Amino acid sequence: MGERDVALPVVGLTVEALAESVLLHLPALTDALVETIYEQNPAYREMGAVPQQDLWRSCHDNVARVVRMIADNDDHFDAAQATGRRRAEQRMPLDDVLKSFRLGGRLVWEALIDEARVQGVVDSEALLDVASKVWEVVDRTSSQVAAAYHAAERQLVRADERRRSTLWEGLLHGPGKDRAFIQEAATVLDVPVNGGYAVVAIDNLIDDECTTSLLVRRFAGLRIASAWQVRPQTVVGLLAVGTESPVTVLRTLRDVVHAPAGLSGVVSGLAEVNVAYRQAMLARHTLPAGQIDVAALTERLPEALLLSAPELAEQLVQHWLLPLMTVPAPERELLLDTLDKWVLAAGSVRRTADLAHCHRNTVINRLHRVHQITGRNLSDEGFHLELGLALRAFRLFPPPSA
Secondary structure, eight states, rough: HHHHHHHHHHHHHHHHHHHHHTTTTHHHHHHHHHHHHHHOOOHHHHHSSHHHHHHHHHHHHHHHHHHHHHOOOOOOHHHHHHHHHHHHOOOOOOOHHHHHHHHHHHHHHHHHHHHHHTTTTOOOOHHHHHHHHHHHHHHHHHHHHHHHHHHHHHHHHHHHHHHHHHHHHHHHHOOOOOOHHHHHHHHHTTTSSSSSEEEOOOOOSSSSHHHHHHHHHHHTTTTOOOEEEESSSEEEEEEETTTTOHHHHHHHHHHOOOEEEEOOOOSSSSGHHHHHHHHHHHHHTTTTTOSSEEEEEGHHHHHHHHHHHHHHHHHHHHHTGGGGGGGGGGHHHHHHHHHHHHHHHHHHHHHHHHHSSSHHHHHHHHHHHHHHOOOOOTTSSSSHHHHHHHHHHHHHHHHHOO
């Protein structure tokens, strides 16, 4: 057996004796470590996330476990794992937590050296083995801290996401009148409680993260705070427009969004966002299939009204236009186009002819043909309103044979 092999048991006994001696001074060593952390790791004092008593107890338990592991080579990671979890919950940065463990390792090493001098151990090789043991234990313990921290952090992220999702659902679908709920939603989403709000609903056909990040930046440039949620079919945005012009908001959306979308009117405060969300969804559904645009509710109120009462929209179509479904599609489209322009021209034959790029007699003939097919008298009082709504309803809810 070599000289090195003979020395190992002696070193082992020395480490154990030193460790047991250090444990006798554990409270004083803990006090020194807390003071060192406050001096050399200022985040603990500046952030105020870790109460002093919590820090003291954590230092006490971890130093005890580290020294015990140095002495007996067994794993004692319960304190390290508990510290990792707790610091994650306290939102203490992991780098600062691990720095404190390194400070603790240095203090333990210094305490062991002091005890070695007291016990008369001067063998430099033995002391190097002690140092190696100390830092090996500190490294293993730090790994356990980091693993527990990351596991807790993942749980916290999932919990935060669930809470954030709950807040969104409450804003978009709930009554939104509870002050505590509204205040929490404003804090979590980082938007104001009061002031004008608009909601935009965008078809989820885009690079969500890229587009929402771009929208946040663009609206921040307009001094409009915004929050975004990516849902299965829709990307929803809350826009704290304040006194900003709706025209500016709409123009910005149309510059950035390249998918079907709807923009609500402006409501008063975060508590009214559920109303704005319904408006945004109505505005979105006023767009014809395949059209890429941001539909503003204020520009499409008649269509929104029809979507809100589909049974009445169907009655309008049947009352005014259903007989036109019996004629061939080309003629039907020509007659419907003439009716659109007739309503737009407020019943003026000349203006309708200008809009349709045809002779006024052609317009008269087409209107006569509509009268023959539908039996409706286009000169009846109020025809503009009803016929105009019927034509819009037809585009929104085309009959099966159309």
